[in-house]
Each structure stands twice: as C-alpha cells, then as structure tokens.
Amino acid sequence: MGRTKTNSGGGGTSQSPSTSDSSTSTAVAETRIKDLLKELYGLIHQIQDERAQGEHNLTNISKTHERMQQEQKITPYYKNKLKGLYKTAMQDAELEAELLRKALDKITEVKSIRETRRLDSDRPKPIMRRGVLMSMLQQNAQTLPLWVSKPGEKPPPLCGAMPADNNYVAKPGDKVAARVKSDDEENWILAEVVSFSQSSNKYDVDDIDADEGKERHTLSKRRIVPLPIWKANPETDxxxxxxxxxxxxxxxxxxxxxxxxxxxxxxxxxxxxxxxxxxxxxxxxxxxxxxxxxxxxxxxxxxxxxx
Incomplete structure (x- = not known):
C-alpha cells in the first residue's frame, strides 16, 4: 500500500509534503519579489523627483554666478546666497545617493532570491548554446552592481581588484575562477560553486561551459578565486x-x-x-x-x- 493521502471528501490525490513545501517556498519568494519591485518602483520615482529638484538648484547656482560676472563684483549678498545654494545642492546629492543605494540593495535582493530559487530547483541544469552562454556572461558583467562609496569610506573586499578576506567562503551559485587539471595540464576556468566543506576545506564546483551538462570538480580552497561582486568606480575609488x-x-x-x-x-x-x-x-x-x-x-x- 502506498502512503498517498486522499482528501476526506473523496477528491483527488493531495500533494506530498516536499511538493507542498516547495510550492509554499515558491509562493513566498514570488510575494517577496513583488514587494521588492513595488518598493523599487517607489524609490525610482523618488530618485527622479530628487534629481529634478537638484537640477533646479544647480540652475540657480549657475544663474547666480552669471549675475556676479555681469556685475563684476562679489557682494555679501551673493556670498550668502551661494553658500546656501551650495549647501542645499550637497544635501540634494547626498539624499539622491542614499536613495540610489537603497534601490541597488533592492535589485541585489531580487537577484539573490531568483538565484536561490534556481539552485533549489530540482530541474536539471540546461545546456546552453555557445552564443546564449556568452550573452549571459556579458549581461552578468554589465549588471554587476557599482560600489558607491560614502565620503571617507573604503571599498570592501571583492570590489574591483580588492581581494576577498582570507576566511571568505563563496556561496552556492557564486561564479569563481577555478584551477582544474585536464589532459595533464592545468587551466583556470569559469565555474559555479555547488558547495563548500569546512572539514576538508574544499569546494565542489561545476564547469559553467560543460558540453554534456554538469562537469563537477572537487578543489581545494587555494585553487578557487572568487570573482568581484561589485564594480569599482574609477572616479571615486x-x-x-x-x-x-x-x-x-x-x-x-x-x-x-x-x-x-x-x-x-x-x-x-x-x-x-x-x-x-x-x-x-x-x-x-x-x-x-x-x-x-x-x-x-x-x-x-x-x-x-x-x-
């Protein structure tokens, strides 16, 4: 006899616990993504409003400088006016930067939820055509978040050329460079982390470009280099x-x-x-x-x- 439950009303077969848990998890994830996208939509409108306000203030600064040049003198009135305008401009810029950071955080969280869902899926990893894979890699590079430093703040590990901390462990789904042996030679390949064992200090990684689905390698930590998770801004860092x-x-x-x-x-x-x-x-x-x-x-x- 099987262990399948039937509804008391004599209806159809109910879902197994694992299927039910998976459906619940998916529903929770979808709800969270919708909430995040609504918040992101609101933040984008706030950013646009703040930017418009900032541009208006910058126009006033420019006009004030023009008047000063026409009069060819700097009066106490213009000094005080410019001081106030520049102070407001700085506040506008700081508020816009803070809103942009919040928006980037929302985008990062959405990407993280979607990546977690992909990893938790029981569906086999699809084999991508070369062109599709190259387009995906290019898109991943273009959408890498830009680190926006606050005044006096240093960029964190894995921002641009900044190395990871010694105790850093890449998470499942993270892309890394992996040094693997093939035909008596060693190559650095682009791979995806599957898991990390604290006891053996080794990673299981999948070659991202395996021809026949997954090609898994078990490698020591020293053979793995995590890829940057933020782009560095050349103008500020x-x-x-x-x-x-x-x-x-x-x-x-x-x-x-x-x-x-x-x-x-x-x-x-x-x-x-x-x-x-x-x-x-x-x-x-x-x-x-x-x-x-x-x-x-x-x-x-x-x-x-x-x-």
Missing part, C-alpha cells in the same frame, strides 16, 4: 582597480577560460572595461593587441611576471 602593467588573470573574450595578461589601461569611467594584453607567443613581443575585458572577469594573478 581608483585604488580599487588594477593599475597599468599589473599581471592578472582575465577571461579571454568569447571563452570561459582565464589567461595571464597585463593591464594595458584600467577603466576611466564606471561603465568602462579594462584594456588588457594577453600573453601570446604568436606575437613578436609575446602579447596580444589590447582586448577589452569587464571588471567582473579580471582577477589577481600571484605568479611572477613573464620574463
């Missing part, structure tokens, strides 16, 4: 970026493998990529022409620079 001629590991365009490269030019604006020179013996000087690689896929290389 240039120290959180790799500098010119730094040796790094970078994801070669249109592949899922990391190779040694030199920084040719770091990003100059928040949306910019690194320009890197990959080691390549087919070129006379041993390096490829400059290629663009997103911050998301440029990590520290502890090996010595090529002689």
């Amino acid at each position: 240039p120290d959180a970026l790799f500098t010119k001629d730094t040796l790094v590991l970078a994801l070669y365009p249109q592949t899922t493998c990391f190779y040694r490269a030199l920084i040719h030019d770091p990003p100059r604006k928040p949306q910019d990529d690194y320009s890197v020179l990959f080691e390549d013996t087919s070129y006379p000087d041993g390096y490829s022409p400059p290629l663009l690689v997103a911050q998301r896929y440029v990590i520290c290389c502890k090996e010595d620079k090529k002689k």
Whole structure:
C-alpha cells in the first residue's frame, strides 16, 4: 500500500509534503519579489523627483554666478546666497545617493532570491548554446552592481581588484575562477560553486561551459578565486582597480577560460572595461593587441611576471 493521502471528501490525490513545501517556498519568494519591485518602483520615482529638484538648484547656482560676472563684483549678498545654494545642492546629492543605494540593495535582493530559487530547483541544469552562454556572461558583467562609496569610506573586499578576506567562503551559485587539471595540464576556468566543506576545506564546483551538462570538480580552497561582486568606480575609488602593467588573470573574450595578461589601461569611467594584453607567443613581443575585458572577469594573478 502506498502512503498517498486522499482528501476526506473523496477528491483527488493531495500533494506530498516536499511538493507542498516547495510550492509554499515558491509562493513566498514570488510575494517577496513583488514587494521588492513595488518598493523599487517607489524609490525610482523618488530618485527622479530628487534629481529634478537638484537640477533646479544647480540652475540657480549657475544663474547666480552669471549675475556676479555681469556685475563684476562679489557682494555679501551673493556670498550668502551661494553658500546656501551650495549647501542645499550637497544635501540634494547626498539624499539622491542614499536613495540610489537603497534601490541597488533592492535589485541585489531580487537577484539573490531568483538565484536561490534556481539552485533549489530540482530541474536539471540546461545546456546552453555557445552564443546564449556568452550573452549571459556579458549581461552578468554589465549588471554587476557599482560600489558607491560614502565620503571617507573604503571599498570592501571583492570590489574591483580588492581581494576577498582570507576566511571568505563563496556561496552556492557564486561564479569563481577555478584551477582544474585536464589532459595533464592545468587551466583556470569559469565555474559555479555547488558547495563548500569546512572539514576538508574544499569546494565542489561545476564547469559553467560543460558540453554534456554538469562537469563537477572537487578543489581545494587555494585553487578557487572568487570573482568581484561589485564594480569599482574609477572616479571615486581608483585604488580599487588594477593599475597599468599589473599581471592578472582575465577571461579571454568569447571563452570561459582565464589567461595571464597585463593591464594595458584600467577603466576611466564606471561603465568602462579594462584594456588588457594577453600573453601570446604568436606575437613578436609575446602579447596580444589590447582586448577589452569587464571588471567582473579580471582577477589577481600571484605568479611572477613573464620574463
């Protein structure tokens, strides 16, 4: 006899506990996402209103400077007026920045909930076509949150070139660079964390580009490098970026493998990529022409620079 329960009214078969729990969990997640999106919608409107107010105040500052130039003198009236206008402008900018941080937090939480649902799903991992996979990697790089520092605040670990703390453990679903053996040689590949064992100090990771579904590797912690979880802003946190001629590991365009490269030019604006020179013996000087690689896929290389 099976253990399936039937409804007392003689209706259809009820769901198993695991199915019911899964449905409840999905419903809770969907409700939370809807709430977060509503909050995000409200924040976006607040940001737009605050920006409009800020632009109005900046226009007043510009007009005041024009009047001063026309009169060719700085009176106590203009000094006090400008002081008040600049103070208000600073307050407007700080409020807008705080609203933007809150909006980014909401977006991060939505992405986290969706990633958790994907990992908890019993459905097998789909095999992506090469073009779809490359588009997904590019999108992940473009949507990586930009770290917005407050005055005097230092960027955190895993912001741009900032390394992870020694005791940091990547979470399931996180993307990492993994050093794996294949055909008697070692390569750095892009992988996804499945789990971490505290007792063995080893990760289980899946090759993100396995041809036949999941290709799992069990690797020690020293063979794993977490990828950045924030982009560094070159305009406010240039120290959180790799500098010119730094040796790094970078994801070669249109592949899922990391190779040694030199920084040719770091990003100059928040949306910019690194320009890197990959080691390549087919070129006379041993390096490829400059290629663009997103911050998301440029990590520290502890090996010595090529002689």
